[in-house]
Amino acid sequence: MHENQWLRLRQMRDSLLYLPGLFYSHAMGEPADHLKSIADLARLAGVSVSTVSRALTGKGALNKGTRARIQALADQHGFRMNVAAQNLRLGRTGAIAVLLPIGPERSRQLSDPFFVTMLGYLADALTDRGYDLLLSRVVPQGEEWLDAFIRSRRADGIIVVGQSTQSRALDRAAAHYRPMVVWGAGSTDNVHVTVGTDNVTGGALAARHLMERGRRRLAYFGAVSVPEFAARHRGFLDALPDDLRNGVDLVPTAMTPDQSFRAAADYFAAGHRPDGVFAASDVVAMSIMAAAAEHGLRVPQDMAVVGFDDIMLARFAHPPLTTIRQDIEAGARALVDLLVRRIEGQEALTVQIAPELVVRESS
Amino acid sequence: MHENQWLRLRQMRDSLLYLPGLFYSHAMGEPADHLKSIADLARLAGVSVSTVSRALTGKGALNKGTRARIQALADQHGFRMNVAAQNLRLGRTGAIAVLLPIGPERSRQLSDPFFVTMLGYLADALTDRGYDLLLSRVVPQGEEWLDAFIRSRRADGIIVVGQSTQSRALDRAAAHYRPMVVWGAGSTDNVHVTVGTDNVTGGALAARHLMERGRRRLAYFGAVSVPEFAARHRGFLDALPDDLRNGVDLVPTAMTPDQSFRAAADYFAAGHRPDGVFAASDVVAMSIMAAAAEHGLRVPQDMAVVGFDDIMLARFAHPPLTTIRQDIEAGARALVDLLVRRIEGQEALTVQIAPELVVRESS
DNA sequence: CTGTTAGCGCGTTCAT
DNA sequence: ATGAACGCGCTAACAG
Numbered sequence: 001m002h003e004n005q006w007l008r009l010r011q012m013r014d015s016l017l018y019l020p021g022l023f024y025s026h027a028m029g030e031p032a033d034h035l036k037s038i039a040d041l042a043r044l045a046g047v048s049v050s051t052v053s054r055a056l057t058g059k060g061a062l063n064k065g066t067r068a069r070i071q072a073l074a075d076q077h078g079f080r081m082n083v084a085a086q087n088l089r090l091g092r093t094g095a096i097a098v099l100l101p102i103g104p105e106r107s108r109q110l111s112d113p114f115f116v117t118m119l120g121y122l123a124d125a126l127t128d129r130g131y132d133l134l135l136s137r138v139v140p141q142g143e144e145w146l147d148a149f150i151r152s153r154r155a156d157g158i159i160v161v162g163q164s165t166q167s168r169a170l171d172r173a174a175a176h177y178r179p180m181v182v183w184g185a186g187s188t189d190n191v192h193v194t195v196g197t198d199n200v201t202g203g204a205l206a207a208r209h210l211m212e213r214g215r216r217r218l219a220y221f222g223a224v225s226v227p228e229f230a231a232r233h234r235g236f237l238d239a240l241p242d243d244l245r246n247g248v249d250l251v252p253t254a255m256t257p258d259q260s261f262r263a264a265a266d267y268f269a270a271g272h273r274p275d276g277v278f279a280a281s282d283v284v285a286m287s288i289m290a291a292a293a294e295h296g297l298r299v300p301q302d303m304a305v306v307g308f309d310d311i312m313l314a315r316f317a318h319p320p321l322t323t324i325r326q327d328i329e330a331g332a333r334a335l336v337d338l339l340v341r342r343i344e345g346q347e348a349l350t351v352q353i354a355p356e357l358v359v360r361e362s363s
Numbered sequence: 364m365h366e367n368q369w370l371r372l373r374q375m376r377d378s379l380l381y382l383p384g385l386f387y388s389h390a391m392g393e394p395a396d397h398l399k400s401i402a403d404l405a406r407l408a409g410v411s412v413s414t415v416s417r418a419l420t421g422k423g424a425l426n427k428g429t430r431a432r433i434q435a436l437a438d439q440h441g442f443r444m445n446v447a448a449q450n451l452r453l454g455r456t457g458a459i460a461v462l463l464p465i466g467p468e469r470s471r472q473l474s475d476p477f478f479v480t481m482l483g484y485l486a487d488a489l490t491d492r493g494y495d496l497l498l499s500r501v502v503p504q505g506e507e508w509l510d511a512f513i514r515s516r517r518a519d520g521i522i523v524v525g526q527s528t529q530s531r532a533l534d535r536a537a538a539h540y541r542p543m544v545v546w547g548a549g550s551t552d553n554v555h556v557t558v559g560t561d562n563v564t565g566g567a568l569a570a571r572h573l574m575e576r577g578r579r580r581l582a583y584f585g586a587v588s589v590p591e592f593a594a595r596h597r598g599f600l601d602a603l604p605d606d607l608r609n610g611v612d613l614v615p616t617a618m619t620p621d622q623s624f625r626a627a628a629d630y631f632a633a634g635h636r637p638d639g640v641f642a643a644s645d646v647v648a649m650s651i652m653a654a655a656a657e658h659g660l661r662v663p664q665d666m667a668v669v670g671f672d673d674i675m676l677a678r679f680a681h682p683p684l685t686t687i688r689q690d691i692e693a694g695a696r697a698l699v700d701l702l703v704r705r706i707e708g709q710e711a712l713t714v715q716i717a718p719e720l721v722v723r724e725s726s
Numbered sequence: 727c728t729g730t731t732a733g734c735g736c737g738t739t740c741a742t
Numbered sequence: 743a744t745g746a747a748c749g750c751g752c753t754a755a756c757a758g
Contacts, residue, residue, distance in 0.1 A: 036751085037750090037751050037752080038751070038752070039751075039752095047728075047729085048728065048729045048730075049729090049751090049752080049753095050728075050729065050730080050731095050752095050753075050754080051727090051728060051729075053752065053753060053754090054727095054728085054753095057752095057753085059753085059754095060727095060753095060754085061727065061728095062727070062728080063727060063728085066727085066728085078510070078514055079514070080511070080514040080515045080516070081751080081752075082516055082750090082751050082752070083515055083516065083517050084447060084450060084451050084456055084516070084517070084750095084751080084752095085451055085734090085750070085751035085752045085753095086751075086752055086753080087447060087734095087752090088447050088448055088451050088734050088735070088736095088750090088751080088752075089733085089734050089751080089752045089753045089754085090734085090752085090753070091734065093447055095497070098498075112479075113476055113479070115479065116475075116476070116478065116479035116482075119479075119482075119498070120500060123498055123499065123500045124500065127499070127500075132497055132499075132517065133497065133498045133499070134458070134495055134496065134497060134498075135461075135482070135486055135496045135497075135498045136486065136490070136495075136496070137483060137486045137487065137490075147441070148443070151441055151442070151443040152443045152446055153443070153445055153446065153447070154446050154447070154495065256675070257675050257676055257678065257679050258675070258678070261678075261679055283676070286676065286679055287679050289681065290679040290680070290681060290683070293681055293682075312619070312620050312621070313620055313646070313649065313676070315620065315621070315624075316620050316624055316649055316650050316653040317653070317681075318652065318653060318656055318680075318681035319656075320653070399735085400734090400735050400736080401735070401736070402735075402736095410744075410745085411744065411745045411746075412735090412736080412737095412745090412746095413736095413737080413738075413744075413745065413746080414743090414744060414745075416736065416737060416738085417737090417743095417744090420736095420737080422737085422738095423737090423738085423743095424743065424744095425743070425744085426743055426744085429743085429744085444735080444736075445734090445735050445736070447734095447735080447736095448734070448735035448736045448737095448750095449735075449736055449737080450736090450750095451734090451735080451736075451750055451751070451752095452735075452736045452737050452738090452749085452750055453736085453737075453750085454750065
């Protein structure tokens with residue numbers, strides 16, 4: 001047949017261009033195919049490219065029979081459309097960028113399990129919506145990094161996980177770029193749209209719990225220059241009666257295990273002996289407990305400890321950690337919902353998620 | 364001037380199409396621009412698109428003056444080329460896919476800090492090479508998932524982090540797809556190219572260390588159906604004298620905190636009292652220590668514990684964890700080096716990285 | 727219901 | 743040194 005002759009010709013030409021063996025899988029005797037475009041498939045099926053396009057996308061009217069035939073042919077040859085070309089044509093990228101600003105409050109290695117967990121749920125939620133997840137760690141420099149990224153148009157939208165110390169840069173970008181949502185502390189001052197735990201309430205939960213436990217000499221460990229953590233501190237203080245509030249030690253520290261361990265060790269070495277501690281994250285809480293053990297402090301007898309996040313390891317800390325739980329899965333879903341809505345041009349405003357006290361044996 | 368008139372016309376048209384304010388950032392008085400393609404920039408500069416292309420890519424011969432002029436114009440308007448279109452034209456995607464097979468041995472939430480750390484270093488290494496990082500969690504189903512992903516051509520190469528139980532699927536794909544590297548256990552049986560710690564040596568280090576500590580009643584905790592962890596177990600056993608080897612308890616468990624905690628709790632509840640334990644990961648080791656504490660076992664007096672990975676939290680475990688350190692950063696760089704080499708068509712074979720014993724107070 | 731045509735934004739011959 | 747023209751692989755009018 002005419003078609004077949006043409007096909008053989010093509011194969012011969014291809015075999016001159018490509019090394020044999022590279023494009024043929026011998027595993028399971030299944031041939032890898034050379035159909036590189038819908039044009040190839042169209043010729044094979046004896047139809048036009050637009051027909052193939054309609055068949056494969058399911059858009060537009062098409063005869064049931066031809067659609068099925070082309071589908072079958074595609075499956076049989078393992079053909080998949082070139083997503084990049086499709087996206088170019090549709091004026092999109094099909095990807096959402098997840099940016100992790102590496103600020104002073106988290107370690108360079110992203111060692112915080114909270115991030116990973118969030119990343120996992122984001123990956124799921126984005127995949128459900130048909131988006132790819134473009135991961136980018138950014139070391140914020142100057143005020144241009146975000147705008148530069150936006151202008152490169154490598155993604156249809158941006159999810160920033162953690163405000164870090166970049167609220168200004170975020171606001172600046174949000175002023176003219178809509179498809180962006182940020183995980184962090186909401187504020188009426190923010191131009192950028194956030195999803196986040198109600199950190200103030202979370203801090204209050206910790207304060208009330210420690211008071212119920214009869215603790216009076218209190219301390220807060222954590223970052224203070226990052227809105228998210230500052231809000232936890234503020235909520236903690238605000239929930240205390242005046243006489244206690246003024247006596248709360250503020251121990252500022254970066255949120256990495258080693259830095260917070262050092263901060264705690266120094267703090268205890270200086271002779272401080274609080275009987276109740278609120279840590280801005282579980283990782284910090286666990287480091288504090290390690291430092292406490294080295295100084296002979298018993299948890300919870302001598303000192304109660306409350307963390308924040310409820311990372312999976314918290315249950316298996318020594319002792320198991322009392323903490324303020326963040327619903328990370330709900331957060332991830334809210335981030336994606338909001339972002340998609342903004343991409344579609346709808347209004348979508350800041351969302352807060354309720355925290356929950358989880359009592360274990362450290363308090 | 365002619366040029367200016369045209370420009371004003373364009374702006375007027377645009378202002379009819381777009382809401383004012385959306386495309387103009389009032390922050391810092393800097394106008395957001397409408398230059399959407401090099402064609403726009405070409406008109407503005409009074410040159411052809413190919414000239415702009417040459418100016419911006421730096422490829423091809425071009426007058427120093429015009430190149431500088433176009434560059435300046437681009438900077439001034441904050442213009443960046445459309446990377447997607449560029450990639451389509453160049454027949455590439457500019458992205459590397461990092462696939463995390465969610466097998467039975469790691470939790471659904473990617474909670475293992477090892478993964479995150481690896482991800483961070485991979486992001487750095489890929490960014491250095493100019494690649495985007497496309498993150499994808501895959502739940503392996505059937506034998507087709509990997510081939511299907513490959514055929515979608517969404518990435519120029521693939522890094523699979525963790526063989527999980529998918530060695531067959533990996534081999535199957537590697538038979539006809541070259542730009543793929545896998546983090547995991549190397550083996551002469553593998554068709555796929557791996558980078559990984561020398562797990563056998565790692566297991567042997569743990570065995571010899573426990574013997575030096577005088578421990579004789581030994582146990583191994585971890586997955587056994589995953590090559591990576593199976594190799595640790597094998598290396599552990601092989602380094603022991605015959606009389607000890609046969610007495611080693613094998614406690615199979617998924618590598619999540621909760622599952623390994625349960626396995627350890629059950630094991631201790633059944634009355635087993637090893638004096639030396641080798642855990643296939645630090646997370647498992649920490650769960651074992653938590654379970655041991657609940658059963659009144661003291662670490663290291665009653666039972667020495669050795670982990671694997673040296674995650675950042677290991678230093679702050681209670682007690683600080685002795686472990687077999689993996690050089691994750693070196694691993695990530697090796698993965699990327701190998702992958703890039705294979706993309707460029709060079710031969711590049713499996714790499715092993717030496718593990719290192721880190722002695723702390725749990726042994 | 728299907729084919730033809732004209733781009734999406736860029737690189738790259740081939741002219742000039 | 744620069745421009746015109748074509749094509750990467752796909753979608754979406756517009757015809758028929």
